[in-house]
Structures are given as structure tokens and as C-alpha cells.
Amino acid sequence: MAEIIDGKAVAAEVVEKVTAEAAELIAAGTTPGLAVVIVGEDPASQVYVASKSKKAKECGFHSVQHTLPADTPPQDLVALVEALNNDPSIHGILVQLPLPDHVDAGRIIQTIAPEKDVDGFHFINVGKLGTGELATAFVPCTPAGSMLLLERLRGKDLSGLSAVVVGRSNIVGKPMANLLLAANATVTIAHSRTKDLPALARTADILVAAVGRPGMVKGDWVKPGATVIDVGINRIPAPERGEGKTRLVGDVAFEEAEKVAGAITPVPGGVGPMTIAMLMANTLVSACRAAGHKPPVF
Helix, strand or coil: CCEECCHHHHHHHHHHHHHHHHHHHHHCCCCCEEEEEEECCCHHHHHHHHHHHHHHHHCCCEEEEEEECCCCCHHHHHHHHHHHHCCCCCCEEEECCCCCCCCCHHHHHHHCCHHHCCCCCCHHHHHHHHCCCCCCCCCCHHHHHHHHHHHHHHCCCCCCCEEEEECCCCCCHHHHHHHHHHCCCEEEEECCCCCCHHHHHCCCCEEEECCCCCCCECHHHCCCCCEEEECCCEEEECHHHCCCCEEEECCECHHHHHCCCCEECCCCCCHHHHHHHHHHHHHHHHHHHHHCCCCCCC
């Protein structure tokens, strides 16, 4: 049976370090500030935003939330982001996705100042990650958290290991591949158009599933002893819990894969907690840079 990778425990360690470092920064005169912007009433987004704001306050941050109506004109959203760019008390700006259809999400993300882009989606940060400038890049929080879990198991140097990333999104798949490359893994990005995906997955010492399809990666896709990082968070019906009830599952068929893998992240309790922890870490790093202090390394 695989080792279950406890994302909650590692995330708690990250948050503890962030809180301690933030206290020192605050004592020196700078309070890390995080602004979260949400447009509309999407229930899942509301939950995510509330948890991010709560965690920021727990870390001792200055936490601001802007909740805008769903019909907010794009130019108003741009103006808000530009005002936050110019606010010295804010070090991290996060615009919760998805945005309503009438708003060009790409335009909004590129409006965020790169040095406050704690989500790591601005082209400047994407480019830094792609060219190996990790020391000054903001890395998207989910891949960054996934890598931290991997480092605990496999170390920082993944030389000689084969990694397969299933999924090519800009938010997880591509940045995850770049991080694995930076750690010297041999990386393949697979996706819906990949020929014989199960056979390719079976070559992986490190298998990352980030496709958004519940249970897509089966147990027989997993190389014996492989490390499996399941990024998927999918809500599916759970009639066994009662009428209308749901539960969270990953992109990996956990019970099957657990019997084959060497280590695996559960859903929930694996990568999920790491995402918010790394958002706090990125915000702290931004505040340290703004104050001229050496940022901590996570």
C-alpha cells in the first residue's frame, strides 16, 4: 500500500513559517497585505475566497476583500486592479477565477502588477518560470505546493526520474512541467490528444494528474512504486450520504492507485491545502521584496 502524502500537515508547516516570518516583518514596520477580488455570486468561488481571506488573517496579514456584482463593467474591474497596484499596503492581488463571460480574464490578469501577481499568472512570471528564473518568479500556487510535497519525498534533485504530467492547462499542467524540468526530471506533458495515455502514464516515476475528470487515472496506469500527485478536485454525487449529497474526489481512482503507487496524495487533504499555504507564502515573499528584506525560501 502506498504512503499517503499528508498535504494538511505540510501546509500547516508552511503557514507556521509564514506566520513567524510575517511577525518579524510586521515588527520591522511592514504588514503583508493581500487583496482578493471576486466578481459575482459563484458559490464555489465564494468558499475559496472566504478560506483565503481567513488564512491571510490567521497569518497576521492585512486582508482586503472586494466583492463586485456579476454585471460589473470590465473597465471598473481594471480600475480597481490598477488602484490596488498603486496601494503600498497591498503586496498580493488575487482575482478569483472564473470571471463572468463579459469580462476578458486574460486582460484583467495582465493588468495586475507582476510584483503583486501572487497567483503567478502574469506573462512576466510565466516567462520567468519558463526560462528557469525561479528565484524572482511567482509560481502558481497549486504547482508550487505540489512540488513542495514532491521534495519532501524525493528531494529537490529529481535527476534520472521520469515525470508525466497529465493535463496542459496554464494554471497547473504547464507550470508543473516547468518546475519538474527545473528539478532535473525528464518530463512529458500528456493530454486528451495523447496516443495510448495509459501506457505513457505507466512509464512515470512521478505521475501528476491535472485534468479535472473524476477518477480518470486508473490503478493500472500507475507504475509500481511511483509517486502520484493528484491535483484534481471534483465534486460528484454521493447518494450513500443522503439525497442531494456530494463528495470530493480527485482525477485518480484512489483506491486502485493506492495499491500500486509508492506514495499518493489523497483528495481532499493532499494538494488542496497546499494551494492556499503557497498563496500565503507568495504574499509574504512579495512583502519582503517591497520592504527590502531577504524573502524566506519554502
